[in-house]
Amino acid sequence: MPTSRTANGTLAASIHDLHKQYVLGGETVHALRGVSFDVPEGDYVSIMGPSGSGKSTLLNLLGCLDTPTSGNFFLGDLDVAKIDDDQRAEVRSTLIGFVFQSFYLLPALTVVENIEVPLLYSGRLTKESRERAISLAEQVGLGSRLEHRPTQLSGGQQQRVAIARSLVNDPRFLLADEPTGNLDSSTTAEILALLDALNREGRTILMVTHEPEVADHTKRKIVLRDGQVQIDERLRG
């Protein structure tokens, strides 16, 4: 498994000519038609596009939840488009941090236990795990809520737990799917400020969003249309 940084030390991920076709009822749908881009370490990318343009398909491929019909997806030297299901599961649990619109916290677990969950899944739970989870809880502003359960937290606090959880394995990048989609505008601003701060600290973030004002927080906007990159625009840095 790749544990080192990329060959040239600068790319968090690189995708080349990704195609995805779905065959449904004898009909072939070309969801992605040759998508290519590099993600330098430390980048902060929003992925936008109209309904049906291929955002979820791309997200599923970037998250190693699905495999492309053709093309390459490099994480370090490893082409994860070509690996088997077991390897893909390992990559998913160790190299990618997920943040979803619906948080997906485990209701019976405390804040600190929820943050530890990916360590459990990746077989990395050690006696230092608790300290790491507490430190991440503090980093996202939940140092005084360590023993709370999800139902005892606001939506914004739950998303903070999910963000801390996504960082616990020190992933190569965070993949966020509409991370503020379930939040009101002031909580959205808080979560975006947290993501902005994590990016300033060097975290690489890719985020699917429908909201232009959310995309405006990122450094780079990629817009899909009909399964292709229509716009790849650097906004800053």
Ligand SMILES: Nc1ncnc2c1ncn2[C@@H]1O[C@H](COP(=O)(O)OP(=O)(O)OP(=O)(O)O)[C@@H](O)[C@H]1O
């Ligand atoms: N499992 C599937 N089987 C068949 N077709 C699919 C499947 N998933 C997606 N598609 C088709 O692929 C195309 C891209 O879909 P995708 O869900 O990636 O778009 P999207 O940009 O995420 O849309 P939305 O913003 O509405 O979620 C669409 O035409 C869709 O109908």
